[in-house]
Amino acid sequence: MATPPRLAFLASRTDEAQATRQSYASRYGNATPEECDVIVALGGDGFMLQTLHRYMSLDKPVYGMKSGTLGFLMNHHRPDDLLERIHRAQPAILKPLEMLAVSDAGTTVHALGFNEVSLLRQTKQVAKIRVFLNGRIRLDELVCDGVLVSTPAGSTAYNLSAHGPILPMNSATLALTPISPFRPRRWRGAILLADTEVRFEILDHYKRPVSATADSTEVRDVVEVTIRESADRTVTLLYDPEHNLEERIISEQFAS
Missing domain, CATH: 3.40.50.10330 (Probable inorganic polyphosphate/atp-NAD kinase; domain 1)
Known part of the structure; x- marks a missing residue:
């Protein structure tokens, strides 16, 4: 035995x-x-x-x-x-997501998210966010309450509540999902290959502050957030x- x-x-x-x-x-x-x-x-x-x-x-x-x-x-x-x-x-x-968040104070925070990395507005002002995929601008200005990147395991959590897609576990994809988007009005997100690097640039961040959260790690007043699937964890x-x-x-x- x-x-x-x-x-x-x-x-x-x-x-x-x-x-x-x-x-x-x-x-x-x-x-x-x-x-x-x-x-x-x-x-x-x-x-x-x-x-x-x-x-x-x-x-x-x-x-x-x-x-x-x-x-x-x-x-x-x-x-x-x-x-x-x-x-x-x-x-x-x-595989977790790796978040690299830079605040307006110049601090850099590394964190992991097994479910998702989410960005949310901190005040009544909507956020304005520029979206890069692998270094290329895909959305020059996303006007929204926030935006998130989800793993397949996390796609049924916050991502689904924000009307994002459910991803099969072995699909090697990520969900890029806006939270209450205002402009572009018809954009509802995207399904990305898992090796895509997503970068968010916060526009007018003094007037429209944004926080970034990877699972339970939150960074306030971010100016730039880079997200990628971990290659070795x-x-x-x-x-x-x-x-x-x-x-x-x-x-x-x-x-x-």
């Missing part, structure tokens, strides 16, 4: 997630993230993103179970057969085969 994997149980701060963590740790043991074979994340999508950011450098697969309000990135919570489920789980490889999520991430994304396209 194969040696069972060493598991590290991590949980969000809710009482439900903490109680579940204690129950699983008592039953299966609880290794540290550094010593484990698989990280088990208990919570919602927000906690999953926190886990990915914090432990990405360990290169350990993450098996998530829903114990929160939103759990698109998580497996269903069932108390039994955890080891068998992990043994049967299928991997999904995620990945994380591995594990999913039950009957409800894997690819199937969930396909199902979202037929949801009523």
Whole structure:
């Protein structure tokens, strides 16, 4: 019989997630993230993103179970057969977006976004943004509340709420989606190849300040933001085969 994997149980701060963590740790043991074979994340999508950011450098697969309000990135919570489920789980490889944001104070911030990188106006004034793809101007002036670049894994989150397209997991594409666009009036975004470099230049940034956010990292008063898919950073999520991430994304396209 194969040696069972060493598991590290991590949980969000809710009482439900903490109680579940204690129950699983008592039953299966609880290794540290550094010593484990698989990280088990208990919570919602927000906690999953926190886990990915914090432990990405360990290169350990993450098996998530829903114990929160939103759990698109998580497996269903069932108390039994955890080891068998992990043994049967299928991997999904995620590549984050790399954000390079320059503020009007001259500071430069690097951050990663597994779901999306979004730009939003900070005041009642609409934003005016120039859009470059691979160094070429594609929109000289986008007048909007904001704009975002989404990965396939994040395309059913904020991107979908902003009326962006749902992207298949293995499509090697990104979604470029405006948020409440005013001009050009008929432009609703674009689907880009994953190796496209997207650069946003903020026009009239003193009068129309804009913030940039990569997952939970926010930079205020940006003047320029460059986004590209990471070439060398990945994380591995594990999913039950009957409800894997690819199937969930396909199902979202037929949801009523």
